[in-house]
Amino acid sequence: MGKAVVESKFSKGKVNNEIELCKVNDKTVKTAIERALLGERISYFIKWEKPGFFSGDKKDTCTFCVNEWQAEAAEKAISDLGDEMESKIKYVMKRIEKTLF
Numbered sequence: 716m717g718k719a720v721v722e723s724k725f726s727k728g729k730v731n732n733e734i735e736l737c738k739v740n741d742k743t744v745k746t747a748i749e750r751a752l753l754g755e756r757i758s759y760f761i762k763w764e765k766p767g768f769f770s771g772d773k774k775d776t777c778t779f780c781v782n783e784w785q786a787e788a789a790e791k792a793i794s795d796l797g798d799e800m801e802s803k804i805k806y807v808m809k810r811i812e813k814t815l816f
Contacts, residue, residue, distance in 0.1 A: 733780045735762075735807040736789055740774040744803045748779060751792040757785045780811060 736759075739745050745761075752759050762778040781789045786808070794801060 732783050733760075733811045734783045734786055735809045735811060736779045736781050736786060737793065737807055738776055738778045738805045739803065740776045741803050744800055745777055747796050747800055748793055748804070751796055752779070752781070752789060755788055755792045757781060757789050757792065759789070778807065783810070 737748075739748065749759075759779050759781045762780060764776045764778065779789075790806075793804065
């Protein structure tokens with residue numbers, strides 16, 4: 716007897732509703748943002764960018780990406796870290812245009 720395969724109508728399409736929230740190149744700030752987002756149960760992923768060969772900045776930059784529906788809560792969680800931390804963060808708030816999977 717064969718098993719029936721049930722597909723959800725949601726499994727057929729890929730959804731791309733993530734935004735690039737902010738960029739950071741300080742590891743202490745990166746860790747603080749991760750803790751703040753996890754504390755608020757906000758899912759995220761990080762994109763790493765290596766500095767270019769001719770770039771004056773030799774630090775890796777990471778971009779925090781979140782679901783657009785959680786962007787406001789994520790921004791609030793980050794702002795709660797304080798002005799000193801927030802001064803080291805560059806907000807991007809840009810929709811991710813390419814497919815990530």
